[in-house]
Amino acid sequence: xxxPHRDPPWVFRTYSGHTSARASNELxxxxxxxxxxxxxxxxxxxxxxxxxxxxxxxxGEVGKVGVPICHLEDMQALFEGIPLGxxxxxMTINATAAWLLALYVxxxxxxxxxxxxxxxxxxxxxxxxxxxxxxxxxxxxxxLRLISDLxxxxxxxxxxxxxxxxxxxxxxxxxxxxxQEIAYAMANAIAVLDAVRAxxxxxxxxxxxxVGRISFFLNAGxxxxxxxxxxxxxxxxxxxxxxxxYGVEDATLRRFRYGVQVNSLGLTESxxxxxxxxxxxxxxxxxxxxxxxxRALQLPAWNExxxxxxxxxxxWSLRIQQVLALETDLLExxxxxxxxxxxxxxxxxxxxxxxxxxxxxxxxxxxxxxxENAYMKRRLVESQTxxxxxIEHGELQVIGLNCFxxxxxxxxxxxxxxxxxxxxxxxxxxxxxxxxxRARRNDADVQAALTSLRDALANGQNVMPPSIRAxxxxxxxxxxxxxxxxxxxxxRAPTGVAVSVAPAADEALTGLREQIRRLGERLGRPPKMLxxxxxxxxxxxxxxxxxxxxxxxxxxxxxxxxxLTPGEIVSSARDEGVHVIGLSILSGSHGVLVVDVLEGLRxxxxxxxxxxxxxxxxxxxxxxLRAAGVARVYTPKDFDLNAIFGEIAQLVAESAAA
Amino acid sequence: MRRDRDAVPExxxxxxxxxxxxxxxxxxxxxxxxxxxxxSEAKPSGAVLRDxxxxxxxxxxxxxxxxxxxxxxxxxxxxxETVGIxxxxxxxxxxxxxxxxxxxxxxxGAGDRGVFLRSMAARERLGGLADxxxxxxxxxxxxxxxxxxxxxxxxxxxxxxxxxxxxxxFVAQPGAxxxxxxxxxxxxxxxxVFAVNKADxxxxxxxxxxxxxxxxxxxxxxxxxxxxxxxxxxxxxxxGIGELVAVLDAHRAHxxxxxxxxxxxxxxxxxFALDALERRYGTFGIERLGGREAVRARLLAEPExxxxxxxxxxxxxxEAALGKxx
Numbered sequence: 006x007x008x009p010h011r012d013p014p015w016v017f018r019t020y021s022g023h024t025s026a027r028a029s030n031e032l033x034x035x036x037x038x039x040x041x042x043x044x045x046x047x048x049x050x051x052x053x054x055x056x057x058x059x060x061x062x063x064x065g066e067v068g069k070v071g072v073p074i075c076h077l078e079d080m081q082a083l084f085e086g087i088p089l090g091x092x093x094x095x096m097t098i099n100a101t102a103a104w105l106l107a108l109y110v111x112x113x114x115x116x117x118x119x120x121x122x123x124x125x126x127x128x129x130x131x132x133x134x135x136x137x138x139x140x141x142x143x144x145x146x147x148x149l150r151l152i153s154d155l156x157x158x159x160x161x162x163x164x165x166x167x168x169x170x171x172x173x174x175x176x177x178x179x180x181x182x183x184x185q186e187i188a189y190a191m192a193n194a195i196a197v198l199d200a201v202r203a204x205x206x207x208x209x210x211x212x213x214x215x216v217g218r219i220s221f222f223l224n225a226g227x228x229x230x231x232x233x234x235x236x237x238x239x240x241x242x243x244x245x246x247x248x249x250x251y252g253v254e255d256a257t258l259r260r261f262r263y264g265v266q267v268n269s270l271g272l273t274e275s276x277x278x279x280x281x282x283x284x285x286x287x288x289x290x291x292x293x294x295x296x297x298x299x300r301a302l303q304l305p306a307w308n309e310x311x312x313x314x315x316x317x318x319x320x321w322s323l324r325i326q327q328v329l330a331l332e333t334d335l336l337e338x339x340x341x342x343x344x345x346x347x348x349x350x351x352x353x354x355x356x357x358x359x360x361x362x363x364x365x366x367x368x369x370x371x372x373x374x375x376x377e378n379a380y381m382k383r384r385l386v387e388s389q390t391x392x393x394x395x396i397e398h399g400e401l402q403v404i405g406l407n408c409f410x411x412x413x414x415x416x417x418x419x420x421x422x423x424x425x426x427x428x429x430x431x432x433x434x435x436x437x438x439x440x441x442x443r444a445r446r447n448d449a450d451v452q453a454a455l456t457s458l459r460d461a462l463a464n465g466q467n468v469m470p471p472s473i474r475a476x477x478x479x480x481x482x483x484x485x486x487x488x489x490x491x492x493x494x495x496x497r498a499p500t501g502v503a504v505s506v507a508p509a510a511d512e513a514l515t516g517l518r519e520q521i522r523r524l525g526e527r528l529g530r531p532p533k534m535l536x537x538x539x540x541x542x543x544x545x546x547x548x549x550x551x552x553x554x555x556x557x558x559x560x561x562x563x564x565x566x567x568x569l570t571p572g573e574i575v576s577s578a579r580d581e582g583v584h585v586i587g588l589s590i591l592s593g594s595h596g597v598l599v600v601d602v603l604e605g606l607r608x609x610x611x612x613x614x615x616x617x618x619x620x621x622x623x624x625x626x627x628x629x630l631r632a633a634g635v636a637r638v639y640t641p642k643d644f645d646l647n648a649i650f651g652e653i654a655q656l657v658a659e660s661a662a663a
Numbered sequence: 664m665r666r667d668r669d670a671v672p673e674x675x676x677x678x679x680x681x682x683x684x685x686x687x688x689x690x691x692x693x694x695x696x697x698x699x700x701x702x703s704e705a706k707p708s709g710a711v712l713r714d715x716x717x718x719x720x721x722x723x724x725x726x727x728x729x730x731x732x733x734x735x736x737x738x739x740x741x742x743x744e745t746v747g748i749x750x751x752x753x754x755x756x757x758x759x760x761x762x763x764x765x766x767x768x769x770x771x772g773a774g775d776r777g778v779f780l781r782s783m784a785a786r787e788r789l790g791g792l793a794d795x796x797x798x799x800x801x802x803x804x805x806x807x808x809x810x811x812x813x814x815x816x817x818x819x820x821x822x823x824x825x826x827x828x829x830x831x832x833f834v835a836q837p838g839a840x841x842x843x844x845x846x847x848x849x850x851x852x853x854x855x856v857f858a859v860n861k862a863d864x865x866x867x868x869x870x871x872x873x874x875x876x877x878x879x880x881x882x883x884x885x886x887x888x889x890x891x892x893x894x895x896x897x898x899x900x901x902x903g904i905g906e907l908v909a910v911l912d913a914h915r916a917h918x919x920x921x922x923x924x925x926x927x928x929x930x931x932x933x934x935f936a937l938d939a940l941e942r943r944y945g946t947f948g949i950e951r952l953g954g955r956e957a958v959r960a961r962l963l964a965e966p967e968x969x970x971x972x973x974x975x976x977x978x979x980x981x982e983a984a985l986g987k988x989x
Contacts, residue, residue: 556758579672
């Protein structure tokens with residue numbers, strides 16, 4: 006039987022990495038034998054934020070949400086037996102992207118590969134880190150310089166490399182509507198391209214080639230028809246912007262190239278098997294339309310809301326892609342939607358409203374200005390608040406969560422065995438290996454490499470070449486980032502919570518507000534709550550929603566933001582005189598960090614203050630936390646925020662009475 | 664009563680407690696505090712507490728007050744000064760709740776025992792202050808080397824904050840037309856120091872500074888003879904932060920030399936006591952003693968410390984008068 010001609014499939018990837026370079030290497034090789042056609046590297050939080058595994062802030066985080074990479078030998082171990090000259094590698098790395106790419110290039114050179122042959126992507130998008138993901142390290146200006154250094158370097162030295170992946174993915178996770186996702190992604194791309202265009206080392210005639218290397222990283226939600234239209238709208242807008250603003254004549258260089266990770270926000274902890282259906286439909290949204298089809302796709306695992314997925318869970322998601330691309334007839338047809346008046350109208354509407362919002366951002370000085378004045382963040386927090394409220398009120402139906410919650414026992418969920426457990430000695434082993442590496446490297450080489458990096462920065466030279474030399478010399482991730490930290494300091498992005506507006510008439514809130522008001526009378530002042538995120542996890546969307554709701558029910562809220570040490574949380578709880586502490590952790594480091602907070606409170610004589618914890622926390626971990634003294638543990642299935650605050654008010658009342 | 668950092672949080676909790684019994688305890692604490700405070704500029708020792716400079720920081724939302732405060736705290740910590748901060752944010756009219764945002768922006772001193780930050784909600788007060796702001800500042804001033812009050816400027820709040828601190832710094836954001844708005848809102852009358860933030864923006868900031876200077880030309884010197892300076896500062900690149908600290912010190916020295924400091928302190932204390940009496944007994948109660956101005960005059964004449972200050976004595980009189988009239 007002869008089959009009709011088929012388009013080549015998109016690149017199949019799975020976002021993965023954990024424990025150590027060696028363990029992740031095994032996983033990658035296994036995934037490649039299963040038919041994965043590219044790699045997508047997840048780095049752990051210390052690596053993403055520029056700390057070595059033995060830094061105090063790294064405690065509890067090493068190897069948790071990704072692989073720890075401290076130096077060249079870690080990077081070489083990660084790709085042992087994987088020829089980099091023939092691989093397509095996507096690295097989710099932003100604040101420290103220039104450094105991880107330097108290590109990747111150095112590792113490839115040690116394999117004997119020419120950097121010109123390297124294909125793949127560094128995410129390298131700092132703006133969305135300030136808005137949503139939170140793994141930034143330096144202030145916006147030096148960050149933008151690092152981004153544009155990487156772009157300017159790679160456009161000639163690594164012509165097959167996508168130096169930046171403008172991410173709208175994390176904007177949708179933070180609550181963005183499709184219009185916001187389009188508008189802010191475009192404004193972000195403009196900020197980056199304007200910065201590159203302003204560089205003296207990028208000649209005018211090179212700009213179109215730079216434009217041609219810009220790629221995007223999108224989200225795909227469950228409203229998959231709208232998502233399909235969103236992708237088409239972005240393609241048309243990008244074509245217009247690159248022609249109008251950057252004068253790119255060659256249509257192929259104006260092509261909107263994008264990869265996708267489908268939505269994690271909509272995956273549920275209750276009836277988690279339903280997630281596989283969501284994932285399939287979301288994958289359709291970004292593959293059905295040939296003219297707006299993704300170039301690479303990564304699908305989450307069905308059990309992500311429960312904890313870290315196992316190899317089998319990831320394999321199941323890979324099989325979805327393979328069935329869709331290789332078994333169905335999807336790739337045999339031209340575009341299915343050209344000429345559809347319904348799709349055309351929706352696309353035109355998205356384009357028009359997104360352009361209006363984009364122009365608003367440009368009018369206030371562009372994406373960087375709209376980060377610093379918190380405009381975009383505020384809009385995202387507002388959208389997320391509206392979305393969660395719609396779920397609470399049942400206007401937005403989420404099957405198995407707020408409707409059709411009756412269920413037989415799941416055949417797939419078997420308690421602690423349904424997720425992957427990180428070896429508890431991984432952190433200790435990694436630190437031991439790091440110390441051994443530092444002991445055997447040549448210190449004089451390291452110091453010389455760091456000096457030439459500092460000189461390059463001071464002289465306005467591109468940091469990539471000295472970073473690659475530093476990688477070969479044995480510089481570590483923490484040392485490289487330390488050069489930038491010492492020059493530019495730490496940065497704290499605006500939170501956007503303080504400016505969001507409380508709803509006036511909300512009947513569900515009235516009774517709760519009365520309960521909180523009476524509690525305030527008993528306490529002598531309104532109940533005060535401290536909300537913070539210990540550790541390096543920067544996903545602050547959940548903590549922000551809790552902070553906003555606490556205000557809306559009548560509490561006084563000290564919102565501490567991200568990246569706090571347990572000691573800082575204890576001292577602010579004491580100095581601020583709070584009645585209750587809420588901690589949010591999504592990185593799986595809750596075991597160590599929450600226990601450290603409880604211990605600190607005990608030492609400070611503050612053990613009467615109840616502590617509640619929210620995050621992705623498996624049930625047996627939750628039991629351990631409760632045994633250690635945590636008053637309540639909330640997970641994604643607890644969507645009714647008013648019920649949560651009713652319980653918190655009760656806890657405060659009990660602790661005041663005790 | 665000692666210069667004890669560990670005792671500060673509980674003291675501030677008490678000062679914020681509205682339950683009747685706790686209110687008397689709070690006033691008694693303030694009264695006891697007053698009697699231990701040294702009015703001399705020398706470093707205090709033993710049981711004598713210091714009365715640290717109190718500095719207000721106001722400005723419109725987005726003017727960068729918090730980041731400027733962050734930079735100031737860093738500079739002062741380098742000089743080994745300890746810093747106490749009260750940051751006030753408005754409460755939601757609808758829910759009564761509040762988001763107190765500064766923790767995320769003022770990072771200097773996170774986990775540093777030389778820095779203390781208490782954020783408070785303004786609650787039902789419309790200006791930029793809370794009922795507990797002044798007494799909290801009084802407690803912090805006894806323990807830390809310098810105290811800041813940070814609050815959103817909304818026009819009328821400048822006058823209120825000016826009545827509570829020794830030195831009021833107005834943080835202006837560069838931008839055309841702003842100065843006219845400041846004048847309309849009557850903001851320019853109160854501050855002792857003007858800091859045009861975001862000097863790194865260059866020409867825009869310089870223009871705002873010179874417009875401010877021109878607007879102040881008629882009233883550059885205040886009643887105490889202080890020449891009100893306009894500074895260009897940048898929390899971002901640190902420009903002008905050292906100068907700002909020097910100006911704060913100079914204004915403090917001027918207040919001490921001119922005798923205005925004692926006067927300001929007395930006025931602030933009696934305003935607080937008057938507000939507290941009015942909250943407790945209402946206009947009706949205040950009228951028993953002859954109305955606001957009569958009560959204020961008596962409060963101003965009160966001796967510091969000794970069990971009757973902060974209107975404790977007047978409260979007993981009002982209660983007696985109300986008892987009779989019942």
